[in-house]
Amino acid sequence: MSVSNRLCEQAPTFCEEDCETALFRAKWPDGFRCPRCGGLDFYRIVSRGRRLFECSSCARQTSLTAGTILEGTRTPLVKWFQASYLMQTGISAKLLAELIQVTYKTAWLINHKLRYAIQVHDEGRLLAGDLQLLGDFYARPATNRPSDPLTYRDEPAVAGASIDAESGGLAEVKIKRLSARSFNRRTFDVDSFGAFLWRHAVDDRAGYRRIEIVKASGSAGVTELGAVWRGAIRWLARTFGGIGPKHLQAYLDEYCFRMNVKTDGYNTLLSLCGRIGTITQPELVRKRLGVRSVRFTGLKHSAQLSRSLCVS
Numbered sequence: 001m002s003v004s005n006r007l008c009e010q011a012p013t014f015c016e017e018d019c020e021t022a023l024f025r026a027k028w029p030d031g032f033r034c035p036r037c038g039g040l041d042f043y044r045i046v047s048r049g050r051r052l053f054e055c056s057s058c059a060r061q062t063s064l065t066a067g068t069i070l071e072g073t074r075t076p077l078v079k080w081f082q083a084s085y086l087m088q089t090g091i092s093a094k095l096l097a098e099l100i101q102v103t104y105k106t107a108w109l110i111n112h113k114l115r116y117a118i119q120v121h122d123e124g125r126l127l128a129g130d131l132q133l134l135g136d137f138y139a140r141p142a143t144n145r146p147s148d149p150l151t152y153r154d155e156p157a158v159a160g161a162s163i164d165a166e167s168g169g170l171a172e173v174k175i176k177r178l179s180a181r182s183f184n185r186r187t188f189d190v191d192s193f194g195a196f197l198w199r200h201a202v203d204d205r206a207g208y209r210r211i212e213i214v215k216a217s218g219s220a221g222v223t224e225l226g227a228v229w230r231g232a233i234r235w236l237a238r239t240f241g242g243i244g245p246k247h248l249q250a251y252l253d254e255y256c257f258r259m260n261v262k263t264d265g266y267n268t269l270l271s272l273c274g275r276i277g278t279i280t281q282p283e284l285v286r287k288r289l290g291v292r293s294v295r296f297t298g299l300k301h302s303a304q305l306s307r308s309l310c311v312s
Helices: 003-010 016-027 077-086 093-100 104-123 190-200 224-240 248-275 281-286 299-308
Strands: 042-047 050-055 061-063 131-138 155-163 170-177 211-213 309-311
Touching: 016 077, 016 248, 077 093, 077 104, 077 248, 093 104, 104 248, 104 281, 131 190, 131 224, 155 190, 155 224, 170 190, 170 224, 170 248, 190 211, 224 248
Parallel strands: 131 211, 211 309
Antiparallel strands: 042 050, 050 061, 131 155, 155 170
8 A cells, every 4th residue: 555545544534614724723823814904803604605704894705715825726625635634745646636536637736736835935945054965967868878968858956955053964955956948067066056055045144154065975875965865856756757847846845845844744734825825727837836047146156155165
């Protein structure tokens, strides 16, 4: 039996009323607040089968899902909560559709909306303190002719981690795909890591940060950050049979999210569902999430970074 099936069997029993209560607390952790006037008092009403909250001050009506990633959904909250619980291990849309009994299209949309919430959360958390960085390529040549550029489908990526000052282990990790269009090299250089630091690490104005460039493995065996990178690759291969470049970043962020939140993934994801704004299916389909243009400062930045790097 797969991990996802076992997790589904061990999942708590969800009911619609409990899910509504949990989503209410996630959306309004300090109590109801009217989106129009900020009023705190409300009436519960039912209109055309929908449960709404009407502000006592301005009579504005709003629903639990309005303004969240669940906005506009016709899927019962119970199935959303089941999907959030199953994301603790990562699950394909095909398997999710079978387990919670929805169509593949609905399962895909739920999964990617949850990943979108994770990505928004990730963008707001920058790596701080001393760091480790690892550059590598996702996927391998399609043939044994490395001289033929048409056979390469490798996606450059940087894995980075902040270091726990007490234990010396990895405190928080990120894996970020680089734009294949701008990255046309076969090796990583200072500029590659500089772009990652500019986007995903706290600015080190004082210059006290220590940055170590590591490899996936060395003479002492697999490095800790290398194990994170290889774990992500194995998970993508085992669960999805590999991922194309369009949505690769969303899956990498999901993997790192589970590593960073550890055993509190479900509660954290539930909180994000109530706080993160909505995104539509057309936006998810056409958008290349996590791949953004970088305003890089060039040689000056590279020179400063070179002086701070400690190559391992």
